[in-house]
Amino acid sequence: MNKYYTITELTREFGVSTRTLRFYEDEGLIHPERRGRTRLFRSADRRLIMEILRGRRIGFTIAEIREIIQVYRDPPGEAGQLRLLMKRVEEKRDELNQKRKDIEETLEELNNVEEACLTRLAEIGVGT
Amino acid sequence: MNKYYTITELTREFGVSTRTLRFYEDEGLIHPERRGRTRLFRSADRRLIMEILRGRRIGFTIAEIREIIQVYRDPPGEAGQLRLLMKRVEEKRDELNQKRKDIEETLEELNNVEEACLTRLAEIGVGT
DNA sequence: ATTGACTTTGACGTAAAAGTCAAATTTTCC
DNA sequence: GGAAAATTTGACTTTTACGTCAAAGTCAAT
Numbered sequence: 314m315n316k317y318y319t320i321t322e323l324t325r326e327f328g329v330s331t332r333t334l335r336f337y338e339d340e341g342l343i344h345p346e347r348r349g350r351t352r353l354f355r356s357a358d359r360r361l362i363m364e365i366l367r368g369r370r371i372g373f374t375i376a377e378i379r380e381i382i383q384v385y386r387d388p389p390g391e392a393g394q395l396r397l398l399m400k401r402v403e404e405k406r407d408e409l410n411q412k413r414k415d416i417e418e419t420l421e422e423l424n425n426v427e428e429a430c431l432t433r434l435a436e437i438g439v440g441t
Numbered sequence: 442m443n444k445y446y447t448i449t450e451l452t453r454e455f456g457v458s459t460r461t462l463r464f465y466e467d468e469g470l471i472h473p474e475r476r477g478r479t480r481l482f483r484s485a486d487r488r489l490i491m492e493i494l495r496g497r498r499i500g501f502t503i504a505e506i507r508e509i510i511q512v513y514r515d516p517p518g519e520a521g522q523l524r525l526l527m528k529r530v531e532e533k534r535d536e537l538n539q540k541r542k543d544i545e546e547t548l549e550e551l552n553n554v555e556e557a558c559l560t561r562l563a564e565i566g567v568g569t
Numbered sequence: 570a571t572t573g574a575c576t577t578t579g580a581c582g583t584a585a586a587a588g589t590c591a592a593a594t595t596t597t598c599c
Numbered sequence: 600g601g602a603a604a605a606t607t608t609g610a611c612t613t614t615t616a617c618g619t620c621a622a623a624g625t626c627a628a629t
Binding site: 367368370371372384388390392395396398399402405406409410411412413415416417418419420423426427429430431433434437438 | 495496498499500512516518520523524526527530533534537538539540541543544545546547548551554555557558559561562565566
């Protein structure tokens, strides 16, 4: 239990390079422990990496990902800060809703392209 | 009817710079007409720009967008090409489905953050 | 104790997608 | 038809997110 992951274990699992994980550490996104110089990743780090990569896939910048992580690490306590955060959440939600719409439209187009391909194949390859 | 758009009309409408539209032209994504040196955009160009920007929002590269546009411009006729295209469509679909899932998860998290904010605000600001 | 695999650090490089700036046209508007 | 505003071109710069070495350190196993 409470196993450590080596850096290459994680790079293999997630299909990223060691450079990428070191970069995320330099950028303050993760803070693996050290034995001597060697980085030791706990499963909490591993989960964090999963979230970072999810953020990356949907086009968040490093700065945005860091911001999100920090909100989780120490949520604001003061009312003004809370309201500010809620406004930022609203904005992100709008952005993501737009993106989801874009994706759905594009998926539909892909369906059309595929159908067109099938139709054309049927036309051509009557005897194929 | 059959109006021309100037470059700045379009930059204002879409919130991009002239540099961006010129860049898209250099990259072969759009081909506005010319009167002398001045670019004249037709509504077909305008629609194409909308599609380009949608592609951009969901994280497609210029190269990918160009590829998509070209498929629309001249769809492949040969069976091998058609099958290849269908494979690429499959891959894109997988990618987009993953992205949609990522977005939905993130939207849920945003909901949680917002609720936490509201709860906290209620705790603090009993008399606010 | 040596080989070989892995890891770290640091410096420099790179590709994509524009931004910026200057100079030369061009167009528009009165 | 001439000033002001808009547009073009070209060159150079910037930012982000890593990639690519090179050199040195570390660890495990033989």
